[in-house]
Amino acid sequence: MSLNIPLMSDLAAEEKTPEYLFWVGCAGSYDSRYQRVTRAFVQILQSLNIDFAVLGPEESCTGDPAKRAGNEFLFQMMAMQNIEVMNMYQVKKIITACPHCFNTLKNEYPSLGGKYDVVHHSTFLQSLINAGKIKMKEGGSFKGKKITYHDSCYLGRANNIYEAPRSVLEALDADLAEMKRCRTKGLCCGAGGAQMFKDAEKGDKEVNVERSEEAIATGASTIAVACPFCMTMMSDGVKHFEKENEIKVLDLAEIVAEEMEN
Amino acid sequence: MLSKILFFLVLVAGAGLFAFQIWRIRKNVLLGRPDDRSDRPIERLRQMALVAFGQQKMFKRWLPASLHAIIYVSFLIINIEVLEIVIDGLTGSHRVLGFLGPIYDGLMWLNEILAVLVIVACMLLLARRQIMKVKRFQGIEMSESKGLIRRRNYSHIDAAIILYTEIILMLALLLFNTADVSLHNMQGLEMAGAFPISGWLAGMHILGTNEASLHFMEGTGWWVHIVGILAFLNYLPISKHFHIMAAFPNVYYSNTGLQPKGKLNNLSSVTEEMKAVLDPEYQPVEDPNAPKRFGARDVTDLSWKSLLDAYSCTECGRCTSVCPANQTGKKLSPRKVVMDVRDRLEEIQKFKLSVDEEGTVVAGESKVAGAEEAAAHTLLSDYYVSTEELNACTTCNACVEACPVNIDQLSIIVDLRRHLVMEDSNMPEAWMSMSNNIENSGNPWGMPTASRFDWAND
Numbered sequence: 001m002s003l004n005i006p007l008m009s010d011l012a013a014e015e016k017t018p019e020y021l022f023w024v025g026c027a028g029s030y031d032s033r034y035q036r037v038t039r040a041f042v043q044i045l046q047s048l049n050i051d052f053a054v055l056g057p058e059e060s061c062t063g064d065p066a067k068r069a070g071n072e073f074l075f076q077m078m079a080m081q082n083i084e085v086m087n088m089y090q091v092k093k094i095i096t097a098c099p100h101c102f103n104t105l106k107n108e109y110p111s112l113g114g115k116y117d118v119v120h121h122s123t124f125l126q127s128l129i130n131a132g133k134i135k136m137k138e139g140g141s142f143k144g145k146k147i148t149y150h151d152s153c154y155l156g157r158a159n160n161i162y163e164a165p166r167s168v169l170e171a172l173d174a175d176l177a178e179m180k181r182c183r184t185k186g187l188c189c190g191a192g193g194a195q196m197f198k199d200a201e202k203g204d205k206e207v208n209v210e211r212s213e214e215a216i217a218t219g220a221s222t223i224a225v226a227c228p229f230c231m232t233m234m235s236d237g238v239k240h241f242e243k244e245n246e247i248k249v250l251d252l253a254e255i256v257a258e259e260m261e262n
Numbered sequence: 263m264l265s266k267i268l269f270f271l272v273l274v275a276g277a278g279l280f281a282f283q284i285w286r287i288r289k290n291v292l293l294g295r296p297d298d299r300s301d302r303p304i305e306r307l308r309q310m311a312l313v314a315f316g317q318q319k320m321f322k323r324w325l326p327a328s329l330h331a332i333i334y335v336s337f338l339i340i341n342i343e344v345l346e347i348v349i350d351g352l353t354g355s356h357r358v359l360g361f362l363g364p365i366y367d368g369l370m371w372l373n374e375i376l377a378v379l380v381i382v383a384c385m386l387l388l389a390r391r392q393i394m395k396v397k398r399f400q401g402i403e404m405s406e407s408k409g410l411i412r413r414r415n416y417s418h419i420d421a422a423i424i425l426y427t428e429i430i431l432m433l434a435l436l437l438f439n440t441a442d443v444s445l446h447n448m449q450g451l452e453m454a455g456a457f458p459i460s461g462w463l464a465g466m467h468i469l470g471t472n473e474a475s476l477h478f479m480e481g482t483g484w485w486v487h488i489v490g491i492l493a494f495l496n497y498l499p500i501s502k503h504f505h506i507m508a509a510f511p512n513v514y515y516s517n518t519g520l521q522p523k524g525k526l527n528n529l530s531s532v533t534e535e536m537k538a539v540l541d542p543e544y545q546p547v548e549d550p551n552a553p554k555r556f557g558a559r560d561v562t563d564l565s566w567k568s569l570l571d572a573y574s575c576t577e578c579g580r581c582t583s584v585c586p587a588n589q590t591g592k593k594l595s596p597r598k599v600v601m602d603v604r605d606r607l608e609e610i611q612k613f614k615l616s617v618d619e620e621g622t623v624v625a626g627e628s629k630v631a632g633a634e635e636a637a638a639h640t641l642l643s644d645y646y647v648s649t650e651e652l653n654a655c656t657t658c659n660a661c662v663e664a665c666p667v668n669i670d671q672l673s674i675i676v677d678l679r680r681h682l683v684m685e686d687s688n689m690p691e692a693w694m695s696m697s698n699n700i701e702n703s704g705n706p707w708g709m710p711t712a713s714r715f716d717w718a719n720d
Contacts, residue, residue, distance in 0.1 A: 002718060002719050005715075005718045007715075024714075026706060026707070029714045029716075029717055030705060030717075038717050039717065039718075042718075054715070054718075056714060057711055057712060057715055060700075060704035060705070061700045061704055061706060063700070065696060065706055066696075066697060066700055068526075068657050068676070069679065069689065069693050070676065070679030070680040070682055070684065071680075071683045071689075071693075071697055072528070072529045072532045072557075072680055072684060073535075073536065073556075074697055074700060076528065076529075076533055076536045077536055077539070077540070077701070078704075080537070080540055081540075103522070107521075107522050108525060108528060112528060112533065153656070153657075153658040153659060154524055157523055157524075157658065157659040157660065157663045158523050158524025159523075160522065184322075184663050185322075185663075187660075188586040188656045188658035190586060190656060192656040192657050192658050193655050193656045193658070194693060194696065195656050196706075197692055197696040197706050198653075198692035198693055198696070200592070201587070201594070201653055201654040202591075202592065202593070202650070203587070203590045203591035203592040203654075205590040206590065207586045207587070207589075207590050210586070210589065210590055211586075
C-alpha cells in the first residue's frame with residue numbers, strides 16, 4: 001500500500017512548492033521502528049490537509065553525527081549538498097521529527113547558506129492542538145494513565161524546548177509523571193554525539209539502562225519520547241529490565257495519531 | 263608615622279604583585295585562538311548581571327547556594343570596609359567613613375552579622391568536604407597526582423586554605439571591632455557604627471580590661487585582617503578561588519545564554535576547502551590567520567574563551583556530577599578536561615615554553631630543566647585528555663547547563679575530537695564505518711540510497 005506522499009521533485013515538475021518540507025531523517029527513513037513514527041506523523045499531516053512534501057531519495061544525512069564525532073569535513077560536505085537541494089526547491093519551512101536533524105538544520109545550516117524556518121514535530125503538534133485543529137478523542141485510551149516524558153537533549157538543553165512535548169501529552173488527559181531528572185536536568189539516553197553508532201566506552205553501566213531505570217521507577221505504563229535515538233535507547237533499556245510487555249515506548253506522533261479525532 | 267609607611271609599603275607590594283599575576287594570567291589566556299565575542303554587549307551585560315552577579319545558576323542546589331551566597335554577599339560588602347581600612351591605614355584616621363552616620367551604622371551592623379554567618383558557612387562547607395565527603399568533590403581529578411603542575415589532589419588543600427583563611431579574616435575583624443568597642447566603652451566615648459556582635463562580646467569584657475592589651479589586640483586584629491586580605495588577594499591567581507574575579511568576564515563573554523546550546527561553530531577553514539572541493543572554479547579565500555591545523559591538539563589551538571573558562575573553574579564538579587558518561591563509570595569528567603586546560607597553560611608558563619609558527623608548543627629558548635619533556639605534553643594526550651575520555655562524550659550539554667559560571671566544556675571536547683578525527687584519523691572503527699556510510703550512502707548505516715523512500719510503500 002502506498003501512502004501517497006508527495007515528493008518535492010514531483011511537485012517541482014508541476015511548478016508547485018509546498019508550504020512545508022517534511023525532513024524525514026535517516027532513522028525515520030530506514031529504522032523499522034522509527035518508520036512507524038514517520039508514517040504516524042504523515043497520517044496526521046494528511047488528515048489535516050497540511051501542504052507538505054518530502055525529498056525522498058534526494059534527502060541525505062544532515063551530517064550531525066559526523067560533526068559531533070569531530071568530522072567537520074564530512075559534516076560540511078553533507079550540509080552543502082543538502083542546502084543545494086533545498087535551495088533549488090526554494091524550501092522555506094521545514095518540519096522534522098528528529099531533534100538532531102532539527103538542531104543541525106536550524107542552528108548550523110544558516111551560516112553555510114541554508115536559512116530555513118525549522119520546526120520540530122513536538123512544537124508543530126503543540127501548535128496544531130492549541131489552534132484546535134487537532135482534537136483528542138473523548139475517553140481516549142491514555143485518560144488517567146501514567147505517562148512519563150523523556151527529554152531529548154537536542155530538544156531540551158540544546159534548544160530550550162521543554163514544554164511543547166509536555167503540553168501535547170497533557171492534551172491526552174493523562175497523568176504526566178516526571179522522572180527525578182527532567183527538563184534542564186534530564187539525563188541523556190546515551191546516544192547523542194554519535195554514540196548511537198558505536199559501543200559505549202568502558203564503564204560500569206550503560207547510560208540507557210540508568211535512564212530507563214529512572215523512567216520505570218515513575219510507574220508509568222508509557223514512556224513518551226520525541227527522538228529516534230531516544231526511542232532506540234529507551235526501548236532497549238526497557239527490554240533490559242524485561243518490562244517490554246508492561247511498558248510501551250512511544251513517540252509523540254504515534255500517540256497523537258492514535259488519540260486524535262479524525 | 264612608621265605604621266603609615268609600613269602600611270603603604272605592604273599595600274603597594276600586595277597590589278603590585280596582584281597586578282603582575284593578572285598580567286601573567288592574561289598572557290596565558292591570549293595564547294588561545296582569536297574568537298570574536300564583541301557582539302551583543304547589552305545581552306552580554308544582562309547575562310553577566312543575572313548569572314555572575316545574581317548567581318542565578320547556583321540556586322539549582324539551594325543548600326550550597328545559600329552558604330555560598332552568605333560568603334559572596336559578605337565579600338561584596340566587605341569591599342567597602344576594605345576601602346575604609348586603606349584610607350585609615352594611609353592617613354592614620356580612625357573609621358574615616360563614620361561620617362556616613364546611619365548608613366555607616368547599617369554597614370557595620372550587617373558586616374558583623376555576615377562575619378558570624380561566614381564563619382558558620384565556612385565550617386559547614388568544610389564539613390561537607392572533609393567529614394561528609396560529598397560525592398561531587400571526589401573523582402580522579404581530585405585525588406590522583408601525576409606530577410602535573412598543580413597537583414590534582416591540591417583541590418582539597420586549596421579548598422581548606424580558602425575556607426580557613428576566610429574564617430581567620432572574619433575572626434580578625436571581630437577581634438578588631440571588639441577591642442575597639444571595649445576601648446571606647448572604657449573611655450566612655452561615643453563611637454561611629456553599630457556592632458551587634460562585638461558590642462555584646464565587649465559587654466562581657468571578653469578581652470579583659472587592660473587598656474594596653476586591648477590596644478595591642480585592636481592593632482593585631484586590624485593588621486591581620488588587612489594583611490590577610492592582601493595575601494589572600496595574591497593567593498587567588500594560583501588557586502581555584504580565582505573564580506571570584508574571572509567569573510564576571512567569563513560569563514560576559516560566554517555564548518551559553520545567547521544562542522541555543524546545541525549550536526556548534528562551523529569551522530570556516532573547512533568551509534573554504536569544502537567549497538573548493540564541490541566547485542573546482544571556486545577560489546578559496548586565503549586567511550593569513552587561519553589555523554594551521556584542524557581542531558585542537560593543544561591549548562594554543564583552542565579559542566581564548568576556552569582558556570578563560572579554565573581560569574574561571576572553581577572545581578565544584580557540578581558538570582561532572584551530571585555527566586551521563588561519568589555517572590555510569592566512564593573515564594570522562596568534564597571538570598578534569600577544564601582543569602587539564604588550566605594545568606597545561608600553567609605548565610607552558612612555568613617551563614617558559616614558546617609557540618612556533620605552526621602553533622605548536624616547543625621548548626624553544628627555554629633554559630628551564632625539563633622544558634623539552636614539558637613541551638611534549640600536549641593537551642590531547644594520555645598525559646592530559648585521553649582519546650577514551652573524549653570518545654565517551656554524548657554532547658548532551660548537561661555540563662554546560664550545570665556550570666554556574668557558564669564554562670563551555672563541550673566546545674573544548676569537540677575541538678579535541680576534531681583534531682583526533684581530521685588530523686590523526688584516530689576514531690573508533692564504528693565511527694570510521696559510520697563516516698564512510700554517510701559519505702557513500704547518505705546515511706550512517708550504509709543502507710541503499712534508493713530505498714530511502716521505501717517507508718512510504720508498505
